[in-house]
Amino acid sequence: MFSVLNMRSVSGDLTAKAGIRNAALGLFAERGHSAVSVRQIAEAAGVSPALVLHHFGSKDGLREAVDRYAAAQFDAFLQAPEEVGDVLTSGSNASMAELIAKVLPPGSPLPAYLRRLLLEGDPAGRELFRRWYEVSRALVERLIAAGFAKPTEDLQVRAAFMLTADLALLVLREPLTDALGFDPVSPDGLSRWAAEVTRIYREGAFVVPDETTDRSADR
Amino acid sequence: MFSVLNMRSVSGDLTAKAGIRNAALGLFAERGHSAVSVRQIAEAAGVSPALVLHHFGSKDGLREAVDRYAAAQFDAFLQAPEEVGDVLTSGSNASMAELIAKVLPPGSPLPAYLRRLLLEGDPAGRELFRRWYEVSRALVERLIAAGFAKPTEDLQVRAAFMLTADLALLVLREPLTDALGFDPVSPDGLSRWAAEVTRIYREGAFVVPDETTDRSADR
DNA sequence: GTCGTCCCTGAACAGATGTTTAGTGTACTG
DNA sequence: CAGTACACTAAACATCTGTTCAGGGACGAC
Numbered sequence: 001m002f003s004v005l006n007m008r009s010v011s012g013d014l015t016a017k018a019g020i021r022n023a024a025l026g027l028f029a030e031r032g033h034s035a036v037s038v039r040q041i042a043e044a045a046g047v048s049p050a051l052v053l054h055h056f057g058s059k060d061g062l063r064e065a066v067d068r069y070a071a072a073q074f075d076a077f078l079q080a081p082e083e084v085g086d087v088l089t090s091g092s093n094a095s096m097a098e099l100i101a102k103v104l105p106p107g108s109p110l111p112a113y114l115r116r117l118l119l120e121g122d123p124a125g126r127e128l129f130r131r132w133y134e135v136s137r138a139l140v141e142r143l144i145a146a147g148f149a150k151p152t153e154d155l156q157v158r159a160a161f162m163l164t165a166d167l168a169l170l171v172l173r174e175p176l177t178d179a180l181g182f183d184p185v186s187p188d189g190l191s192r193w194a195a196e197v198t199r200i201y202r203e204g205a206f207v208v209p210d211e212t213t214d215r216s217a218d219r
Numbered sequence: 220m221f222s223v224l225n226m227r228s229v230s231g232d233l234t235a236k237a238g239i240r241n242a243a244l245g246l247f248a249e250r251g252h253s254a255v256s257v258r259q260i261a262e263a264a265g266v267s268p269a270l271v272l273h274h275f276g277s278k279d280g281l282r283e284a285v286d287r288y289a290a291a292q293f294d295a296f297l298q299a300p301e302e303v304g305d306v307l308t309s310g311s312n313a314s315m316a317e318l319i320a321k322v323l324p325p326g327s328p329l330p331a332y333l334r335r336l337l338l339e340g341d342p343a344g345r346e347l348f349r350r351w352y353e354v355s356r357a358l359v360e361r362l363i364a365a366g367f368a369k370p371t372e373d374l375q376v377r378a379a380f381m382l383t384a385d386l387a388l389l390v391l392r393e394p395l396t397d398a399l400g401f402d403p404v405s406p407d408g409l410s411r412w413a414a415e416v417t418r419i420y421r422e423g424a425f426v427v428p429d430e431t432t433d434r435s436a437d438r
Numbered sequence: 439g440t441c442g443t444c445c446c447t448g449a450a451c452a453g454a455t456g457t458t459t460a461g462t463g464t465a466c467t468g
Numbered sequence: 469c470a471g472t473a474c475a476c477t478a479a480a481c482a483t484c485t486g487t488t489c490a491g492g493g494a495c496g497a498c
Contacts, residue, residue: 016475034254038456048477050458055475059456119338121393129394149425157415158424160399161384168387174340175348180379196376204423205377206368235445257486267447269488274445278486441498447491455484460477467472 017055020045024066029113033063033120067124070113074128077103095166096132098194101185111185115171129167136163162201169193236274239264243285248332252282252339286343289332293347296322314385315351317413320404330404334390348386355382381420388412 023045027036038059042049056062077099104110117125137159143149152158169176169184177183184193242264246255257278261268275281296318323329336344356378362368371377388395388403396402403412 032251032253034251037454039454049456050478051476053457054477115338118391118394119334126394126397129391130398133398143425147426150422152415152418152424154411154415154418156399157403157412158419160395160403161412161416161419162424164387164391164395165380165384167391168383171390172337172348172383172386175337175345176379176383178345179349179352180375184376184379192373193376193380196371196373197380198425199371199373200377200380201419201424202427203369205371205381205420206362206417207366208421256484258484268486269448270446272487273447439498442496444493444495446493449489449491451486451488453485453487456482458481459479461479462475462477464475465473468470 016045016047016051020047020052020055020062021066021069024062025070025113026109028063028066029109029116032116038062063122064124066113067117067122070110070117071124071128073110074100074114075131095169095194095197096163097166097169097185098190100170101187101190111170111173115173118167118171133160133163136160165197235264235266235270239266239271239274239281240285240288243281244289244332245328247282247285248328248335251335257281282341283343285332286336286341289329289336290343290347292329293319293333294350314388314413314416315382316385316388316404317409319389320406320409330389330392334392337386337390352379352382355379384416 020041024036024041027041027044038052039049041062042052045052052062053059056065077096100111100114118129119125137156140149140155140159140162144151144155173183173185180189182189182192184190239260243255243260246260246263257271258268260281261271264271271281272278275284296315319330319333337348338344356375359368359374359378359381363370363374392402392404399408401408401411403409
């Protein structure tokens with residue numbers, strides 16, 4: 001209808017194409033890929049269904065574009081690992097979920113899309129997880145070397161467990177909110193959740209059978 | 220084609236209706252509700268599409284029936300909480316995932332369907348999670364009272380965390396297998412995973428900054 | 439026998455699906 | 469100016485969707 005074309009020369013990414021991508025991101029995150037139609041995406045973006053296919057070739061092409069875009073957004077979180085010790089000393093940002101919830105605007109569809117990405121089984125999500133795992137493993141390694149974390153026989157599983165337990169908060173957010181009575185990904189809920197997780201990671205949760213003999217065995 | 224009708228009088232649940240339910244369970248678990256058509260379910264069950272609707276009214280009615288069936292299967296795991304101490308003393312069966320993987324036959328679609336149930340956001344999954352959370356909370360309470368677990372300020376979050384970290388293994392099984400190089404839900408992988416988790420729950424993972432001053436600050 | 443009941447099917451329904459085609463209008467290039 | 473390039477759309481495409489309809493065939497009741 002109106003002349004929106006001049007936008008193209010203004011900014012390289014504020015075009016209708018980006019609008020379609022964003023609309024698809026939101027709808028995919030909310031309902032899942034197969035439950036969203038091209039027409040619904042087009043309506044949400046305010047364009048015709050044909051334009052969606054014109055820009056992305058097919059619905060699957062759009063999905064891949066959205067996957068790449070979302071994965072790129074999340075990769076940004078891996079850029080700044082800060083100082084090694086900060087992860088522990090400043091009680092915050094110890095977890096990926098915490099970091100994500102803090103940096104992203106409250107209504108962002110990205111956390112929900114991350115859930116889909118990890119669960120829908122597409123290669124983009126698997127690769128993202130794999131990269132995060134590598135970072136997580138390297139971090140645990142450095143924390144142990146720096147004396148902030150206890151050494152373990154199974155570094156890989158330890159890193160995987162901590163990453164998994166972290167992401168699980170995001171993935172199981174809905175049933176958790178329902179069961180707990182509060183949203184553990186909200187700012188308040190998140191600090192409460194993180195406090196208890198830190199407690200477990202510092203003190204453990206179970207009582208070791210006979211502490212004295214165990215300590216003597218350590219020396 | 221053949222006369223399968225006499226089956227009806229033999230067993231109350233080995234009918235074509237149950238076959239449809241099982242076929243739907245497998246397909247739903249594998250691809251998700253919205254990605255499976257009635258015709259695909261009918262073909263997998265070896266019946267006509269019309270029969271699916273005849274027995275379950277609608278596709279959504281079938282989904283609800285499958286949900287109820289799956290939830291009932293999983294509720295069985297809550298029946299035998301055994302002795303309180305057993306959960307800790309015998310290193311096994313400390314986790315729900317462990318228990319599920321052990322009891323169910325290797326090729327069972329139930330774990331995958333549980334994933335869908337928890338993630339698809341339908342009320343059946345939320346109610347299941349809520350019940351498991353209650354059981355988990357009660358268990359932690361009893362473990363603390365019995366001296367097997369350390370007391371905590373936030374019992375609810377502790378129970379929720381342990382349940383979540385547990386289920387996350389099932390939910391994130393695919394990317395975990397990809398990143399770790401082995402399937403943590405397989406018998407071998409599971410024991411390796413459980414060993415490290417137990418280590419964390421007993422000894423913690425982080426080094427507490429300065430134990431003595433911290434204790435004096437507590438008083 | 440005839441009736442009713444229930445399991446089951448083939449064919450068709452209207453609507454939604456992803457996608458293609460032909461074409462319009464605007465903008466930059468020569 | 470004509471010409472190309474690109475964003476964009478309306479309409480139609482074949483196919484798939486969930487669902488309905490009319491009926492077939494086997495069973496027990498009367």
